[in-house]
Amino acid sequence: MVGYAFAAPKTPATPWRRRDLPDPVLAEALYAGTTPTISTAQTTTPTSGYIKYAPAGVALAGSDVTGPFQPAGAGDFAIGATSPDTNYVLPRSKYPNTYASGQSVWSVEFGTDASIFQLRMKYIGSATMFRLSIDGRKASDLMQSSGGTTAGSGHLITIDLGSAAPRRIRLDFTTFPFGGIYLPPGASIWQVPLRGQRFMGLGDSLTDGSAGNTGAGGGTWFARTARHLGCADAWEQGRGGTGYITAGSYATFGDRIAVDVIPNAPDLLTIWGGYNDNTGSQSAISAAATSLYSTLKSALPACQMYVIGCWSPTGSPGASIPTTDTTLRTAAAAASIPFISPITGSCYDATGTLVATHGRWITGTGKVGATTGVGNADTWISSDGVHPTDTGHIGLARRITAAITALMPA
Structure with a gap:
């Protein structure tokens, strides 16, 4: 088979800055012409x-x-x-x-x-x-x-x-x-040049999309966040059921990055996993995360990276979910990578210092088909009790964009 040539990614001389981001309303606007x-x-x-x-x-x-x-x-x-x-x-x-x-x-x-x-x-x-x-x-x-x-x-x-x-x-x-x-x-x-820089998401079905959302991934948090950040070149590298120590039907994050991430040289990378690992060994999660972050930092020194912690589809998660979130935060701080917690909404810079707290992403304990009338889970979480709906992905895109923006220089 014959490879298809494409333009090489840029290496940013300076970090992305808040002042350079598009208006989020305009970023999601629909075409108004004929x-x-x-x-x-x-x-x-x-x-x-x-x-x-x-x-x-x-x-x-x-x-x-x-x-x-x-x-x-x-x-x-x-x-x-x-x-x-x-x-x-x-x-x-x-x-x-x-x-x-x-x-x-x-x-x-x-x-x-x-x-x-x-x-x-x-x-x-x-x-x-x-x-x-x-x-x-x-x-x-x-x-x-x-x-x-x-x-x-x-x-x-x-x-x-x-x-x-x-x-x-x-x-x-x-x-x-x-x-x-x-x-x-x-x-x-x-030919037209792509606008913005190369944005990539390494993750599981939260990044890849699931049966809980429609539109074949075009309306996921990742696709929407890419537009909020002004990135036309958005590489969604999620695989459902995977994680730091969990391969699912595919491979762990660590086993995928040599082909899926590193040679494609993203300018900005989000790493979101842990939910599929949270019932496993915390020491194994820590070791896998430490190795993953070290490899990525060494191979992609110009890339801005953000670790997103363990997902919780409910406002009242079991103990293993916040524990996994803490394990990943500790590993990210040791690797000097900013960390964003879905559990608390807290944003930590590369030194591990808390710089913003936006509040937990999911509130309430309901889901589509089993609503409680309290919190956003009634509409943000699909009937499977785990994955976001279209509405949930819209909300998550706003939360993740806000967190990344808080961690960017002005």
């Missing part, structure tokens, strides 16, 4: 005369050219090994790092003056979703259905913007083999 018209057809034959702009690595024919796409949120792109997958690219930058392993949400950006374009995809199933953004504003808050019909078949999504004008287009994908863009004759396309 509503695009979107339709999907099961075909790979574009409108007559349209020119194909293919992903790098895909074989060209006739008038095809390689498109100037700027990937975001993923890397190590490859084409499939056999037809029809040889017409499509997917990233391999998330464990288990295979063509079909899944990268959650990843994106491409480009500029065009076309009034209409066609997006080629291979339909996998109902999880094949996308989202359009125009000039930095989302056309929809969450990912939307691709409109595909037969699994395994190629499709074209026609997006009519209503008029010809220079625009910056962003397409977010999930479970979406990308086959390029078709433009009408006379329309042009160009």
Whole structure:
């Protein structure tokens, strides 16, 4: 398979500062222009005369050219090994790092003056979703259905913007083999640089998303926090059921970072885990955290890192959850990494000094389907009693952004 080239990350000369962050209201604003018209057809034959702009690595024919796409949120792109997958690219930058392993949400950006374009995809199933953004504003808050019909078949999504004008287009994908863009004759396309720096989240299903939220990860706390921080290049490296000492169906944090994190050189990294470990040995959690933080600090000296402590889906957690939170805080302080506690809302700087207390993130003991009328858990926690709802992810994004902002220089 052929790798897909992408721009190297920047190494920041100075830390991120509060003064450089976007207005959070504007960061989440929806596109206010003419509503695009979107339709999907099961075909790979574009409108007559349209020119194909293919992903790098895909074989060209006739008038095809390689498109100037700027990937975001993923890397190590490859084409499939056999037809029809040889017409499509997917990233391999998330464990288990295979063509079909899944990268959650990843994106491409480009500029065009076309009034209409066609997006080629291979339909996998109902999880094949996308989202359009125009000039930095989302056309929809969450990912939307691709409109595909037969699994395994190629499709074209026609997006009519209503008029010809220079625009910056962003397409977010999930479970979406990308086959390029078709433009009408006379329309042009160009590469655009990504805004902000590279933001990455190493974590479990809280970062990756779960059945408790909709939109295939496009509305998780991580995706929303990335926008609050002004980061177009947001790499969500969460895997459900994992942690510091817990591999689940994948691998522990320590076993994943050599491929998933370090070579992709994030400028800002959040490490959020511990919930899947909290009933295990605290000494083992401490040792794993200490090793993880040391390795990351040595390999990524320019990266700003934040450890988020143990999740609690209730305002009255059992003893092992706050104990795990304390274990991680101690290890983070020893590694000189700022720490954010979901249990107390306390924010500690790299020296372990308390700099802000925002209050516990989850209050009350309810959940969707079993509400108590007290606290935010009634609406923030899904019916499984563990994972956040869409509303919960919106709230968590605000809390995490506030905590990171409190730990940033002015």
